Amino acid sequence: MQKSLILTINPGTTTTRIGLFLPEGAEVRAVLDETIDHDETVMADFDGIAAQLPFRAQAVQDFLDAIPGGVRLAAVAGRGGMLSPVPAGVIVVDDGLVDFALHRPVHHHASNLGAPLAQRIAAAAGCPAFVVDPVSVDELPPVARVSGCPDIQRFSFVHALNIRACGRRLATRLGKPFAELDAVVAHMGAGISVAALRKGRIVDSTNRMENSPFSPERAGGLPPMALIDLCYSGRFTKDALKRRLYGQGGVHAYLGTKDMRRVEAMIKAGDAKAQLVWEAMVYQIGKAIGSMAAVLDFRPDGIVLTGGMAHSRRLTSVLTDRIGAFAPVTCYPGSHESEALGAGAARVLAGVEKARTWPVSPEVEPMPW
Ligand SMILES: Nc1ncnc2c1ncn2[C@@H]1O[C@H](COP(=O)(O)OP(=O)(O)O)[C@@H](O)[C@H]1O
Numbered sequence: 001m002q003k004s005l006i007l008t009i010n011p012g013t014t015t016t017r018i019g020l021f022l023p024e025g026a027e028v029r030a031v032l033d034e035t036i037d038h039d040e041t042v043m044a045d046f047d048g049i050a051a052q053l054p055f056r057a058q059a060v061q062d063f064l065d066a067i068p069g070g071v072r073l074a075a076v077a078g079r080g081g082m083l084s085p086v087p088a089g090v091i092v093v094d095d096g097l098v099d100f101a102l103h104r105p106v107h108h109h110a111s112n113l114g115a116p117l118a119q120r121i122a123a124a125a126g127c128p129a130f131v132v133d134p135v136s137v138d139e140l141p142p143v144a145r146v147s148g149c150p151d152i153q154r155f156s157f158v159h160a161l162n163i164r165a166c167g168r169r170l171a172t173r174l175g176k177p178f179a180e181l182d183a184v185v186a187h188m189g190a191g192i193s194v195a196a197l198r199k200g201r202i203v204d205s206t207n208r209m210e211n212s213p214f215s216p217e218r219a220g221g222l223p224p225m226a227l228i229d230l231c232y233s234g235r236f237t238k239d240a241l242k243r244r245l246y247g248q249g250g251v252h253a254y255l256g257t258k259d260m261r262r263v264e265a266m267i268k269a270g271d272a273k274a275q276l277v278w279e280a281m282v283y284q285i286g287k288a289i290g291s292m293a294a295v296l297d298f299r300p301d302g303i304v305l306t307g308g309m310a311h312s313r314r315l316t317s318v319l320t321d322r323i324g325a326f327a328p329v330t331c332y333p334g335s336h337e338s339e340a341l342g343a344g345a346a347r348v349l350a351g352v353e354k355a356r357t358w359p360v361s362p363e364v365e366p367m368p369w
């Protein structure tokens, strides 16, 4: 008899990444991990992200229908989008969650279609739909929320899906339960977030939008007084300045590319500007890892380097020399999002984790004001 599989759906700006995984207890084995490419001009014609839903749902269904012999689905796990703060783990997709993701997300991003796509495909297949560890996972204790300005509170917006998956992988390698792992995980992709996990919880992190090291496309944390002056300088509209800091910031703003392979080629060709910008980014990543190690009293069990940039030996060897004194450094290059989505659904199906229902609030201590 045909085995039931877990389908994972991870929508990006011009792609929808699809995975099929065989549940094996609380783990998964990859059967397929593919990317459906969408024409950039077709996507640009939609009036916002929500309007893309029928088109993307049809693309996923067509993809499934084209699999010889068909597939039987045990569950569908979608990328959780830009939700309000939630606890780590798995959330059941229902109409309320879909409505939030489509119509009231904290930010607009293609990943907001993960929940609605999962719901549609799961409804047709007669199986449950979940999202797993969205970027809004928030496990910060009160001490990490205080910013120094009562009008602004620090909040968590972190690559929780890949960071927690890497934490689980490290815990398994160290022979520790994930719930006992203390580690620093640096996700280094187009955006960067560096997190401190204490007993498996992300107790602090550099926010992927706001105060991280600068990245291939983001400015990261900036000196506030100079930023205020820039806001009022008349040089930028509000939207243009946001784009300058997020999307066209960081390495791109200095060198005109977000591709770090190109930057490394520029360095090899003797480009001094590329060399300095690259060194500055690595310097900031090292500082962020050091500050997260400090959160763990400088006694993490390990440090993980992950994300697309962790494919670079140049980067990982410089970072390892710099921060290896704190703890052993392990590299898990790339983002392991499809597998992490599948594993989240598998844990729920196997009964080792309970999925939460929307609306859900983080289980954190309230602030005393
Ligand atoms: N082998 C490599 N060497 C250096 N940088 C790399 C390498 N592979 C990917 N990158 C960089 O990683 C970044 C993308 O990271 P990735 O995690 O794949 O993307 P995203 O954050 O969009 O999911 C890009 O800046 C890309 O140039």
Ligand SMILES: CCCC(=O)OP(=O)(O)O
Pocket: 079, 080, 081, 082, 109, 111, 135, 159, 189, 190, 191, 192, 208
């Ligand atoms: C759900 C957000 C997708 C994400 O992680 O974005 P970046 O890698 O672009 O920060």
